[in-house]
Amino acid sequence: MLGWELPPHNSGGLGVACLQLSKALASSGADISFILPYSPTAGYDFMKVLGASDATAPIPYATGVYESYKYLTASGSFDLDLHDQQELYAHRVGLLAESMEFDIVHAHDWLTFRAALLLRERHGCPIVLHVHSIERDRAGGHGGNPLVRKVEATSMLLADHVFAVSERTKQMIVDDYGIPADKIEVAHNSIDPDVFEFSDGNNSYHYLKYLKDKGWRVVANAGRLTVQKGLPHLLAAARQVVDYNPRTVFLIVGDGEQKDELIRLAADNGIARNVIFTGFQRGQRLRDAFSIADLFVMPSISEPFGLTPFEAAGYGTPSLISYQSGASEVLRSCLKVDFWDIDLMASKIIGALRSQALLDELSRNARIEFEKLSWQQTADKINSRYQKMAGAYA
Amino acid sequence: MSRSIIFYLHAHQPWRLRNYTIFEATQSHNYFDTDDANSNSNRRVIEKVAQKSYLPTNRKLNALLDKHPDFKINLSITGLLLEQLEAWAPDVLTSFQDLASTGRLEIASETYYHSLAFFYDRPEFERQVEQHKRKIEQLFGQTPTVFRNTELAYNNQLGQWADQAGFKGILAEGWDPVLGWRSPNFLYRPAGAENIKLLLKNYRLSDDIAFRFGNRDWEGWPLTVDKFINWINGTDHGEVFNLFMDYETFGEHQWEDTGIFDFLEDLPEKWLSKPDHSFMNFSEAIDKLEVKDDIDIQNTVTWADTERDLTAWLGNSMQQEAIKAVYDLGETIMGSGDWQLIDDWRRLQASDHFYYMCTKWFSDGDVHAYFSPYKSPYDAFLNFMNVYHDLHWRTAIFQDNIIQKETV
Numbered sequence: 001m002l003g004w005e006l007p008p009h010n011s012g013g014l015g016v017a018c019l020q021l022s023k024a025l026a027s028s029g030a031d032i033s034f035i036l037p038y039s040p041t042a043g044y045d046f047m048k049v050l051g052a053s054d055a056t057a058p059i060p061y062a063t064g065v066y067e068s069y070k071y072l073t074a075s076g077s078f079d080l081d082l083h084d085q086q087e088l089y090a091h092r093v094g095l096l097a098e099s100m101e102f103d104i105v106h107a108h109d110w111l112t113f114r115a116a117l118l119l120r121e122r123h124g125c126p127i128v129l130h131v132h133s134i135e136r137d138r139a140g141g142h143g144g145n146p147l148v149r150k151v152e153a154t155s156m157l158l159a160d161h162v163f164a165v166s167e168r169t170k171q172m173i174v175d176d177y178g179i180p181a182d183k184i185e186v187a188h189n190s191i192d193p194d195v196f197e198f199s200d201g202n203n204s205y206h207y208l209k210y211l212k213d214k215g216w217r218v219v220a221n222a223g224r225l226t227v228q229k230g231l232p233h234l235l236a237a238a239r240q241v242v243d244y245n246p247r248t249v250f251l252i253v254g255d256g257e258q259k260d261e262l263i264r265l266a267a268d269n270g271i272a273r274n275v276i277f278t279g280f281q282r283g284q285r286l287r288d289a290f291s292i293a294d295l296f297v298m299p300s301i302s303e304p305f306g307l308t309p310f311e312a313a314g315y316g317t318p319s320l321i322s323y324q325s326g327a328s329e330v331l332r333s334c335l336k337v338d339f340w341d342i343d344l345m346a347s348k349i350i351g352a353l354r355s356q357a358l359l360d361e362l363s364r365n366a367r368i369e370f371e372k373l374s375w376q377q378t379a380d381k382i383n384s385r386y387q388k389m390a391g392a393y394a
Numbered sequence: 395m396s397r398s399i400i401f402y403l404h405a406h407q408p409w410r411l412r413n414y415t416i417f418e419a420t421q422s423h424n425y426f427d428t429d430d431a432n433s434n435s436n437r438r439v440i441e442k443v444a445q446k447s448y449l450p451t452n453r454k455l456n457a458l459l460d461k462h463p464d465f466k467i468n469l470s471i472t473g474l475l476l477e478q479l480e481a482w483a484p485d486v487l488t489s490f491q492d493l494a495s496t497g498r499l500e501i502a503s504e505t506y507y508h509s510l511a512f513f514y515d516r517p518e519f520e521r522q523v524e525q526h527k528r529k530i531e532q533l534f535g536q537t538p539t540v541f542r543n544t545e546l547a548y549n550n551q552l553g554q555w556a557d558q559a560g561f562k563g564i565l566a567e568g569w570d571p572v573l574g575w576r577s578p579n580f581l582y583r584p585a586g587a588e589n590i591k592l593l594l595k596n597y598r599l600s601d602d603i604a605f606r607f608g609n610r611d612w613e614g615w616p617l618t619v620d621k622f623i624n625w626i627n628g629t630d631h632g633e634v635f636n637l638f639m640d641y642e643t644f645g646e647h648q649w650e651d652t653g654i655f656d657f658l659e660d661l662p663e664k665w666l667s668k669p670d671h672s673f674m675n676f677s678e679a680i681d682k683l684e685v686k687d688d689i690d691i692q693n694t695v696t697w698a699d700t701e702r703d704l705t706a707w708l709g710n711s712m713q714q715e716a717i718k719a720v721y722d723l724g725e726t727i728m729g730s731g732d733w734q735l736i737d738d739w740r741r742l743q744a745s746d747h748f749y750y751m752c753t754k755w756f757s758d759g760d761v762h763a764y765f766s767p768y769k770s771p772y773d774a775f776l777n778f779m780n781v782y783h784d785l786h787w788r789t790a791i792f793q794d795n796i797i798q799k800e801t802v
Contacts, residue, residue, distance in 0.1 A: 206417070207419035264711070267711035267712040267775070270715065272711075272715035273715070276416050278416055285417065
C-alpha cells in the first residue's frame with residue numbers, strides 16, 4: 001500500500017482512514033506493507049510500515065496531500081515542487097519494491113499515484129487507486145491546480161481499478177475526468193467503535209463548561225481551516241444564531257491557510273466574543289471539543305466523505321452536515337442542509353439548540369448508527385476485488 | 395525674535411500578555427508575562443530598555459541640566475511604566491526623580507494605564523487621570539497642570555474636558571489638515587474652551603529626530619545640531635518649537651551608534667548660544683505666550699502614521715470588537731470592588747494591546763517596522779480574546795455571587 005500519511009503524523013482524516021482500512025483488510029487475511037514518504041515512528045502488528053526516505057515526518061497540520069495549491073511552483077514552505085515530490089517518492093518506492101514481493105499495489109490519493117504507475121510498469125502487477133478526495137474538493141468546488149488534475153486524470157485512466165470514498169466522489173471522478181463509471185467502486189469510510197477513544201468526564205474546556213452551566217449553547221466544528229470546509233458560511237449563519245440567542249458560542253478547532261481570514265470574518269460579523277478558535281488540537285482536547293458541543297456542524301462545500309460527524313455521534317453529539325458530503329450518504333440520524341443555504345443553516349442550528357428533545361433524539365439514534373459502524377464491510381468489498389484482480393492477472 | 399524649544403519626551407511600557415490559551419480560562423488568572431526565561435517577559439523588556447535607553451539618556455539629561463542652567467525638559471510617564479520601574483528597575487526611577495528635583499523637569503498628566511478610555515468610558519477615564527496624578531505627586535512631588543492624552547489623541551471634546559477639569563494646557567499633533575494656514579509654532583485655544591491653551595507638536599522637526607535621525611537614505615542625513623538649528627531659524631514664523639517624541643527615541647528607536655546621544659549632548663549648548671533662544675517648560679510657555687487663534691478639531695487627531703488618526707488602534711473590526719468587549723465589562727467590574735480584577739481590567743485597556751492587532755502594515759509585509767511580541771495581528775487578537783474570556787468569567791462569577799446573596 002502506498003500512502004502519504006499515517007497517525008500520529010496525520011493532518012486529517014486521510015491518515016486515520018488508511019490505518020483503519022489496513023487493519024480491517026489485514027484481519028481478513030491481507031498481507032500489507034505500507035510505504036510512507038517519511039520515516040515512520042510507530043509500528044503495528046497487523047502490517048509492515050516502511051519509509052521511502054530517512055526524512056522525519058512533516059509538521060502535523062501542513063502535510064502536502066491536502067495543500068495541492070502550494071505545488072504550482074517550488075516556492076512556499078516546500079523545498080520540492082509537485083513534480084519533484086512525486087518523482088522522489090516514486091523513485092524511492094521503486095528501489096524499495098525491488099526486494100519485495102507483492103500481488104497488488106493499492107495507492108491512496110494523488111501524490112502516490114505516480115509511484116503506483118511506476119510499479120505496474122516494472123512489475124506488471126495490477127494497481128488500485130483509492131480516491132479520498134479529488135482536486136475539485138480540495139479547491140472548494142472549483143477547478144484547482146491543473147497539474148494535480150492532470151495527475152489524477154491520467155492515473156485513474158491507466159489504473160486497473162478505482163475506489164472512491166463516496167457516491168459523490170465517484171460521480172465527480174466521472175464528471176471531471178471522464179473515467180468510466182464501471183471501473184469505479186464506492187468504498188465508504190467508517191469508524192471502528194472498538195478502537196474509538198471515548199472522553200472522560202473531565203473536559204478541558206473549563207470556560208465553555210461554565211457557560212453551559214449558565215444556559216449557553218456550544219456549536220463546534222473540527223477540521224482544517226481551508227476553503228473546502230465552508231467555514232465562512234458557518235460564521236455567516238453564526239451571526240444570525242447569535243442575533244437570536246446571544247448565549248451561543250462557536251468552537252472552531254483546527255488550523256489552516258484560512259485561519260486569519262476566519263478570525264477577521266468573525267470580528268467583521270460582530271461575533272468575536274462568540275467564536276473561539278483553538279488552533280490545531282489532537283488527543284483529549286480534540287475529543288473534548290466533540291463532547292462539549294451541543295451540536296456539531298460540518299458545513300463543507302465539498303467533502304468526499306467526512307468522518308467528523310460520526311466521531312461526534314460517538315461522543316453523543318448530534319450533527320448538522322451539508323448535503324455536499326459523502327457522510328450524508330451514510331449517516332441518517334442528523335440534520336442536513338445545502339452548504340450555500342445560510343438562512344436555513346442558521347434556522348436549523350437555532351431550531352436544534354432550542355429543542356433539547358430533538359438534540360436527544362438525534363444523539364440517541366446517531367449513537368445507534370455509530371455502534372453499528374465497522375470497516376469490515378468495506379474491507380470485504382476491497383478484498384473480493386483483490387481476489388478478482390489477482391485471478392485475472394495470474 | 396525670541397524663540398523657544400519645548401523638548402518633551404513620553405515614556406511608557408505596557409504590561410505585555412503572556413501566551414494564554416482558551417484551556418486556561420477559568421483556571422489561571424495571571425495574564426501578564428512574568429516568565430523571565432522568555433526574552434519578551436515584562437521584566438526583561440524593562441531591563442533591556444533601561445540599559446539601552448532610560449539609564450544612559452537620564453545620565454545625559456542630568457549632566458546637561460547641571461551644565462546649562464537654562465536647559466529645561468518636559469516628560470510624561472505612564473503609571474504602567476512607573477510601577478514596573480518600582481518593581482524591577484528602582485535605579486531608573488531614582489534617575490527620573492533626580493531630573494525632577496532640578497525643578498526644570500515638568501511632568502504632564504495622562505491616563506495611568508495608557509488607555510483610550512476617553513473615547514469609551516468617561517468616568518473611567520477620569521479615574522485613571524486622577525490615579526496618574528496621585529502617582530506623580532507621590533513619586534515626584536509635583537502636580538501636573540498640562541494634559542496629554544494617550545497617543546496624543548485629541549479632539550474638541552477633549553480640549554473642552556481638560557479646560558473644565560482645570561488644566562492650563564493640553565498637547566496635540568500639529569497636523570496640517572487641521573491647522574490649515576496656521577503654524578504649529580504658536581499657542582492656540584481649543585474651540586469651545588475658555589482658559590486652556592493648546593500646544594501643537596512640530597511633527598517635521600520632531601520626526602527628523604525621532605524617526606529619520608539614523609536613516610542613511612534620508613536626504614537630511616547625517617543630522618547635526620548646527621543643521622537642525624538652521625532649519626528652526628529658517629522657519630518664517632514661530633515662538634515655540636514643540637519637539638515631542640517617545641522617550642525611547644534615545645537609545646532604543648535610534649541606537650547609540652547613530653550618534654543620537656551626541657546630538658542630545660550638543661543641542662542645549664548650541665541652541666542657547668544665541669541670547670534670544672531658550673528652552674521652556676510647558677507651564678512657562680503657557681504663562682508667557684498669548685494664543686493666536688482658536689483651533690477647531692472635530693475628528694480625532696493622533697501622532698501616529700501618515701493618517702494621524704486612531705486607525706492604528708481601532709481601524710479594523712478585531713480591534714473594535716476587542717476594545718468594546720473590554721469596556722462592556724466595566725460597570726460590573728467597577729462594582730465588584732475586587733481590586734485585582736479592576737487592575738487586570740485596566741491593564742488590558744492599554745492601547746498597545748490593540749496596536750498589536752493592527753493589520754495596516756501586516757498586509758504590506760512591513761511587520762518589522764513596528765515592534766510586536768506576536769507573530770501576527772491575528773495571533774494578538776486571539777490571545778487577547780482568550781484573556782478576555784477569563785476576565786468575563788471572573789466578572790460573571792462575581793455577578794453569580796450577587797444573585798445568590800439576593801436570593802438567600
